[in-house]
Structure formats: C-alpha cells, structure tokens
Amino acid sequence: MRYLTARKRAEGKGASHTGTEHHWFMTVSAVGLALIIPVWLFIIGRALGSDFATVQATFARPIPAITTALVLVAGLQHFNKGFQIMIEDYTHGTTRKAFVTLMTAFTYGLMATGLFALAKMAL
Amino acid sequence: MTAAGFSVKTVTESPILSEIGAEPIEGTVMAGETKGVQRPLSPHLQIYRWHIPMLTSILTRVTGNALIASALLIVWWLIAAATSESYFNLANGLLTSFVGDVVMSLSLLGVWYHFLAGLRHLYYDAGKGLDIPTAEKLGMACLIGSVVLTVLTIVII
Numbered sequence A: 001m002r003y004l005t006a007r008k009r010a011e012g013k014g015a016s017h018t019g020t021e022h023h024w025f026m027t028v029s030a031v032g033l034a035l036i037i038p039v040w041l042f043i044i045g046r047a048l049g050s051d052f053a054t055v056q057a058t059f060a061r062p063i064p065a066i067t068t069a070l071v072l073v074a075g076l077q078h079f080n081k082g083f084q085i086m087i088e089d090y091t092h093g094t095t096r097k098a099f100v101t102l103m104t105a106f107t108y109g110l111m112a113t114g115l116f117a118l119a120k121m122a123l
Numbered sequence B: 001m002t003a004a005g006f007s008v009k010t011v012t013e014s015p016i017l018s019e020i021g022a023e024p025i026e027g028t029v030m031a032g033e034t035k036g037v038q039r040p041l042s043p044h045l046q047i048y049r050w051h052i053p054m055l056t057s058i059l060t061r062v063t064g065n066a067l068i069a070s071a072l073l074i075v076w077w078l079i080a081a082a083t084s085e086s087y088f089n090l091a092n093g094l095l096t097s098f099v100g101d102v103v104m105s106l107s108l109l110g111v112w113y114h115f116l117a118g119l120r121h122l123y124y125d126a127g128k129g130l131d132i133p134t135a136e137k138l139g140m141a142c143l144i145g146s147v148v149l150t151v152l153t154i155v156i157i
Helices: A006-010 A023-049 A052-060 A060-090 A092-123 B015-019 B053-081 B083-093 B098-123 B132-156
Strands: none
Touching: A006 A092, A023 A052, A023 A060, A023 B053, A023 B098, A052 A060, A052 A092, A052 B053, A052 B083, A060 A092, A060 B053, A092 B053, B053 B083, B053 B098, B053 B132, B098 B132
C-alpha cells in the first residue's frame, strides 16, 4: 500500500493520458473564431481582387490588420489541434508523432509568415 | 459485414446500435485487446449505414482540415501583397481567376459549414440536441445553412 491519494493513482490513466485542456482549448477558440470569422470573411472578401494600393491601405488600417492577425493566430492553432485529433484517430506510433510534429511546425510557420506580411503592411 | 480487427462470436441485437443505423456488431472482441498495445483505430466507416448526423460530423472534420489549403493560399496572397506590386498581381490574379474563384467559393462554403457545425458542437457539448430527431434537424440546418450563408456572403461581397 503506497501513500497515494485515489486521485493521484487515477491521473494520466485515461485514454488521453491528460486532462481536458485540449477540449477546452477547442471550445474557447471556437467561440472566439465564431465571433471574428464573419467579420473577417467580409474584410478578406472585399480585399481579394482589389488593386495593390487598396490592399496596402486596407491592411494599414487597424480593424482589418487586427482581425486578420487574430484569425491567423486563433484559426491556425484551432486547426493544428483539430488536425492532431484526426491523426490520433487514424494512426499509431511514429507515423502519428511525425504527422503531428510536422503539421505543428507547418502551422506555426504559416502563422508567422502571415503575421510578418501583416506587420510589413501595417507599420 | 465486419471490419478488420473484429472477430465475430454471437449475434446480439443492440437497440442503441440499430437506432443509430449501425449493423449489429456481433459479440465484439477487439483483436489485440489482450496484447494491450495495438488499440483499435476509429472510424469504422465501412460498417455503418450513412445518416445525417454521421455525414455532417464527417464533413466537419473534412472541411476543418481542408481549410488549411485555403489558409495557405490567403497567407501566400498576404505575403505577396507585402512583397511587391508585381508579385501581388501574380497572386491576386491567380486567386481571382476562374479556378481561383471556384477554390475561394468552396473555401467560403467550407468556412460557413465548419462555423455552423462548430456552433452545433457547442450546443451538443452543453448536453442538448442529442436526441436523434433533433440531431438530424440540426444536421440538415448545417448543410442548408452553409449554402445559404455562402450565397449571401458572395452576394454582399
């Protein structure tokens, strides 16, 4: 008999080996995205197909730049975690780890690239 | 019909499974359960009859993951706009060409579908709308709603 509480013995033994952080993150980011995506669709929809000067001027304004940055940060993290679950559903072992790692690197790379482009136009 | 990984023992009618349209899985024993290493992978798409909650759930995953292609295109367009006018004209021209319009319209449909399905998920998470008639209605609402919102968005833009 070890001096451990029942909780300590149970922790990490579930299917996910962790708590509910992943699910909670998806819930919070989903609500956040639900608020900004409708606005952003109109911003990006209007900007697509405009001429160079108009696009530069658009992303120099605070609302389009901030909304796009939020969509990139929240959206791509939401994507990355969602993708992770899909991979965990369909693959095991090294394949799983490789896919999750590579997609995480790709996601953050894409996010950083988008933010750089926004910063360059906004500042 | 059985999926790989199931070994068939005896037929047991499950009222819950037949309700969701699944064929009865007979006295299932997961292969590898005894080894404790190779746990079964989801989903066993081939053993279920297609129905609205299932279709709409799968579409949520498909749209969510497919949207990375749209994100890649938008970030490419942004970086082109931040680079030079000639590079912007190339990216902008491609994204607003006929093929570009088709891809962007499909992306829009994907976003709106995933948006509605996500809201439905939040509703489900609250423990509501889980009975089959309601779930089917919500599924149809996501399917029809996404098309309506896409058309509306294109009209307004």
